[in-house]
Amino acid sequence: MKILEVKNLKVKAGEKLILNDISFDINRGESVVIMGPNGSGKSTLANVLMGHPSYQVISGEIIFKNKNIINLKPEERAALGIFLAFQEPREITGLELFPFLFDVTKSLARNRGQKPESVFAFKVRLDDELEKLNISEDWSDRQVNQDFSGGEKKKSELLQLALNNPDFAIFDEIDSGLDVDALADAGEAIQRFKKQNKTILAVTHYQRVLKYIEPDSVIVMAKGKIVSQGGAELAAQLERDGFSLYNEL
Amino acid sequence: MSRDIQTHDSMWNQYNQSDYMKNSRQGLDEELIRFISSEKGEPEWALEKRLESFRIYQAKAMPTWGPNLKDLNLEAITYYARASEQSAETWDDVPADIKSTFERLGIPKAEQEVLAGVGAQYESTVIYHSLKKQYKKLGVIFEDLDLALQKYPELVKPYFMKLMPPDLHKFAALHGAVWSGGTFLYIPKGVKLKEPLQAYFRMNAKGMGQFEHTLIIIEAGAEAHYIEGCSAPSYGVDSLHAGGVEIYVKDEARFRYSSVESWSKDTYNLNTKRAVVEKNAHMEWVGGNFGSCITMLYPCSILVGEGATADHLGLAFANKGQIQDTGAKVIHAAKNTSSSIIMKSISKNGGKALYRGLVEIKAGASNAAVSVKCDALLLDDKSVSDTLPVMKINNHTAEIAHEATAGKINAEDLFYLQSRGLKEDEAAAMIVNGFIEPITKELPLEYSVEMNRMVELEMEGSVG
Numbered sequence: 114m115k116i117l118e119v120k121n122l123k124v125k126a127g128e129k130l131i132l133n134d135i136s137f138d139i140n141r142g143e144s145v146v147i148m149g150p151n152g153s154g155k156s157t158l159a160n161v162l163m164g165h166p167s168y169q170v171i172s173g174e175i176i177f178k179n180k181n182i183i184n185l186k187p188e189e190r191a192a193l194g195i196f197l198a199f200q201e202p203r204e205i206t207g208l209e210l211f212p213f214l215f216d217v218t219k220s221l222a223r224n225r226g227q228k229p230e231s232v233f234a235f236k237v238r239l240d241d242e243l244e245k246l247n248i249s250e251d252w253s254d255r256q257v258n259q260d261f262s263g264g265e266k267k268k269s270e271l272l273q274l275a276l277n278n279p280d281f282a283i284f285d286e287i288d289s290g291l292d293v294d295a296l297a298d299a300g301e302a303i304q305r306f307k308k309q310n311k312t313i314l315a316v317t318h319y320q321r322v323l324k325y326i327e328p329d330s331v332i333v334m335a336k337g338k339i340v341s342q343g344g345a346e347l348a349a350q351l352e353r354d355g356f357s358l359y360n361e362l
Numbered sequence: 363m364s365r366d367i368q369t370h371d372s373m374w375n376q377y378n379q380s381d382y383m384k385n386s387r388q389g390l391d392e393e394l395i396r397f398i399s400s401e402k403g404e405p406e407w408a409l410e411k412r413l414e415s416f417r418i419y420q421a422k423a424m425p426t427w428g429p430n431l432k433d434l435n436l437e438a439i440t441y442y443a444r445a446s447e448q449s450a451e452t453w454d455d456v457p458a459d460i461k462s463t464f465e466r467l468g469i470p471k472a473e474q475e476v477l478a479g480v481g482a483q484y485e486s487t488v489i490y491h492s493l494k495k496q497y498k499k500l501g502v503i504f505e506d507l508d509l510a511l512q513k514y515p516e517l518v519k520p521y522f523m524k525l526m527p528p529d530l531h532k533f534a535a536l537h538g539a540v541w542s543g544g545t546f547l548y549i550p551k552g553v554k555l556k557e558p559l560q561a562y563f564r565m566n567a568k569g570m571g572q573f574e575h576t577l578i579i580i581e582a583g584a585e586a587h588y589i590e591g592c593s594a595p596s597y598g599v600d601s602l603h604a605g606g607v608e609i610y611v612k613d614e615a616r617f618r619y620s621s622v623e624s625w626s627k628d629t630y631n632l633n634t635k636r637a638v639v640e641k642n643a644h645m646e647w648v649g650g651n652f653g654s655c656i657t658m659l660y661p662c663s664i665l666v667g668e669g670a671t672a673d674h675l676g677l678a679f680a681n682k683g684q685i686q687d688t689g690a691k692v693i694h695a696a697k698n699t700s701s702s703i704i705m706k707s708i709s710k711n712g713g714k715a716l717y718r719g720l721v722e723i724k725a726g727a728s729n730a731a732v733s734v735k736c737d738a739l740l741l742d743d744k745s746v747s748d749t750l751p752v753m754k755i756n757n758h759t760a761e762i763a764h765e766a767t768a769g770k771i772n773a774e775d776l777f778y779l780q781s782r783g784l785k786e787d788e789a790a791a792m793i794v795n796g797f798i799e800p801i802t803k804e805l806p807l808e809y810s811v812e813m814n815r816m817v818e819l820e821m822e823g824s825v826g
Contacts (some may be wrong), residue, residue, distance in 0.1 A: 187780035188781075188782075191781060199778060205778070
C-alpha cells in the first residue's frame with residue numbers, strides 16, 4: 114500500500130527551477146534512499162516534502178496517506194505523521210529541550226486527536242529513549258541543539274523521531290558528522306524505527322549508513338531530476354563508480 | 363500564582379468606579395502641594411523639600427534629548443487622589459473593590475505562597491502593607507514611605523531624595539514635589555532575606571498621575587530581593603507615572619531589584635531609579651517593560667566603594683504605538699569595580715525600542731571592568747530598534763566589552779520548530795522566550811512564567 118506518491122513535482126526557489134518533474138512512490142514499511150551529487154536537489158526534495166516555505170511548488174502533487182498535502186503547513190504535515198531529520202538541526206538559544214520536547218508531544222497529540230500524555234508518562238518515555246541512544250540524562254536541561262557537537266545534533270534528531278512517533282521519516286544526511294560510536298547508536302535508532310513497520314526516505318552520500326537503513330530501492334538525482342532508479346545494488350555501484358556518469362547529463 | 367493572574371485584557375480593560383476622584387482635581391500648584399503634605403501630616407522639612415522641588419520643576423525645561431513628550435498634557439493630570447482612608451495590614455481590611463483588583467492580579471495569593479512581605483498601592487496611597495513576623499523580629503522594616511517618614515525620621519531623612527535630587531531632571535523635580543506613597547525597606551546589618559518582598563502599584567482612575575517613592579537601605583552584609591509590579595487600565599486619556607527609586611547598598615551587602623512594568627498604553631512612564639553601591643557590595647537590576655506609550659527608564663548604579671559590582675538586566679517590548687526608550691547608567695567611581703549590562707528588546711507592529719546607555723569610568727577608578735550586550739529582535743519590517751551607547755572612559759586601565767546585535771526571527775528556526783508540529787505563532791513565541799531567557803531565568807519562577815506569558819500575549823497574531 115502506498116504511503117507517499119510524488120507526482121510530476123516542479124519546484125522553484127526564486128526564479129530558478131530546482132526540482133523538475135519528480136515522480137516516485139513509496140509503500141508503507143519501505144525504505145528508499147536518494148543519492149546524487151551535490152546540488153542535485155536531494156535536500157530540496159526533503160525540505161519540500163516537509164513544507165519549507167522558501168520553495169514554491171509550481172505544479173504536481175504530493176499525496177501522503179491518500180491526501181494531497183501540497184497546501185498543508187509543516188505542522189499539519191507533522192500531525193499527519195511526517196518527520197524530517199534535518200541535515201543541520203537549528204540551534205534555538207534559550208529554549209530548553211525538556212519543555213520543548215514536551216510541548217511538541219502535547220501539540221502533536223492535540224493535532225492528531227489523541228489524548229495528551231501526562232508529564233510523568235512523558236518523562237519515563239524520554240528517559241527510556243535517552244538511554245537507548247546513549248545520551249546522558251542531564252541532556253534535557255540543555256538548550257535545543259545549542260553548542261551540540263555534530264553527532265549530538267543528529268542524536269537529538271533521532272530522539273525526537275522516537276518521541277514524536279511519525280509514520281514516515283525523512284533523513285537528510287543523518288550520518289554526516291557522526292563518529293563510529295555515534296553512527297552505531299544512530300543506526301540502531303533507525304533499525305528500531307524500521308521494525309515498527311515505519312517508512313523511510315533517506316538522503317545520503319555514504320554507504321556506511323545503508324546497512325542500517327537496508328533500502329528496498331535507490332533513487333538517483335542529478336540537476337533537479339531523477340536520473341536513475343533501482344534496487345539496493347545501485348547504491349553499491351554508485352559508491353564504486355561515483356556520480357560522474359550523471360554529471361554529464 | 364501567575365497561572366491565576368489576569369490576561370492583559372482584564373488588567374487593562376477593567377477598572378473600578380472612582381468616586382473619590384470627585385475630591386481631586388487636575389493640574390498642579392503650590393496649594394495642592396501644601397494640601398498633599400498637610401493631608402499626610404508631614405514634618406516641615408518634608409514640605410520644604412516638596413516646595414523646593416516644585417520651584418526646580420517650574421524652572422526646568424522638558425528634556426529634549428529623548429522621545430518627543432509634546433503630547434503629554436501636564437495640566438490634565440490628576441496629581442493626587444486618595445482612594446482609601448488608611449493602609450491595612452490584613453486583606454480583610456482593604457475596601458472590597460480595591461481588594462478584588464489585587465486579587466485579579468494574584469497578589470494576596472502570591473503573598474501566602476512565596477513572599478516575605480507585600481505592599482500594595484492604589485492611586486496615590488498605599489492601601490496594604492505586611493511583613494512576615496520573623497523578619498519584623500530581625501529588625502527589617504517594610505513600610506509605606508508616608509508612614510515611615512513619620513515613624514523613622516532618623517532613618518528616612520538622611521537618605522530621602524539625596525541620591526535622586528530634584529535638580530536631576532524635570533520629572534525628578536516633579537516627583538519631589540508631588541510624591542506620595544511607595545515603599546520604605548530597611549534591612550539591618552547582616553540580615554539575609556531568603557524570600558523576596560513585593561510591592562504592587564496600581565493606577566485605576568482616568569488621567570491619573572502616580573508618583574510613588576521607593577527608598578531602600580541595605581545595611582552592611584545584608585541581602586534582599588525586592589520585586590515591583592505595576593499596571594493601570596486603559597482609558598484613551600494620558601496618565602503619567604513618574605516614580606522614584608533610591609537604593610543604598612552598604613559594604614558587602616547584596617541587593618536585587620526586579621520590576622515588571624505593564625502600565626496601560628496611554629501611560630507615560632518617566633521613571634527614575636538609582637542605586638549607590640559601596641565596598642564589595644553587589645547591586646542587580648532586573649527589569650521588564652511591556653506597557654506605556656512612552657517609557658524613559660535608565661536604572662543607574664553608582665559604584666562608590668572599592669570592589670563594588672552591578673548587573674543590569676533589562677527587557678523591553680515595544681508594540682504598536684509604543685516607544686521603549688530604556689537602558690542603563692553605571693558610574694565607576696572606585697577601584698576594581700565591575701558592571702555588566704544585558705539589554706534585550708523586542709519590537710513589533712511599528713513599535714520602537716531604543717537602548718540608551720551611559721557608562722562612565724572616573725579617573726581614579728582603576729581596573730574597572732565593563733561588559734555591555736544589547737540584542738534587539740524585530741518582528742516585522744515596520745518596527746524599529748536602535749542603540750545609543752555612550753562611554754566616558756577617564757582611566758586607561760579599564761576593560762570594556764561592547765556587543766550589539768539586531769535581527770529578525772530566523773525563518774529556518776521557525777521552519778524547524780514547525781516541522782516538529784508546533785504552530786507558527788507557538789514556534790515564534792518559543793523563539794522569543796528563548797531570546798529573553800537570560801533575563802527571565804533571573805526572576806523567581808512565578809515571575810518568569812508571568813513574563814513569558816506576557817510575551818506570548820504580545821506575540822499573538824504577530825505571524826502568519
